[in-house]
Amino acid sequence: MHDYRVCLANGVINKDTGSVVCPIDAQCRFTDEIKDFQGQDVKYADKTIIKNLKESKRLVHQSVLKHSYPFCWKIDTLLIYRAIPSWFICVNDDGYKIVCVGSIEALKQLSGVSVDDIHRKIVDEITLPSRLGKDLLLRVSEVFECWFESGSELYALVQYPFDGHRTFIDIFPADFIAEGIDQTRGWFLYIIIVMLTALFDQLPFNC
Structure with missing residues (x-):
């Protein structure tokens, strides 16, 4: 985020046009934006980059620093931060832009269409009228990732709303929640609260 703010303030990137400097591909290799090192893995291109700087007489200082670095705990490989497109949940009270259909019966009530198959090839063709008389609502083409x-x-663990009404009422909102610090920003603070x-x-907890 610090790099992003500095680049934004100095005109390196423009949030209005969506331009973001990210000259590496999904395999962490330099793209054609960095032609001198195109195709090279960013973690193993150091020597080539240093050589290039020396030859162009732009190298100010060269040294080796020992420091901690993030690794994937599953396969023990180096990690790298890379800018990628992301979607965020839009939270608003307009009432007509976003409609969450929770059942086949609700879909029938909202659309007037009766279905017994909710695979995409069926529901993708169904539209809903806007509550405020706007354009017809279409099913979003994106699929939420599993963390959503x-x-x-908090309610599915007791089968609410299909069962466990009494149990859910007793445990909601929670008096105490323990969670790892790595989960608080995404899963806990964002997804659960929203x-x-x-x-x-x-709120899903007492505070």
């Missing part, structure tokens, strides 16, 4: 569903954990507040109009 994890926000249902989902539970949208569903029950209150």
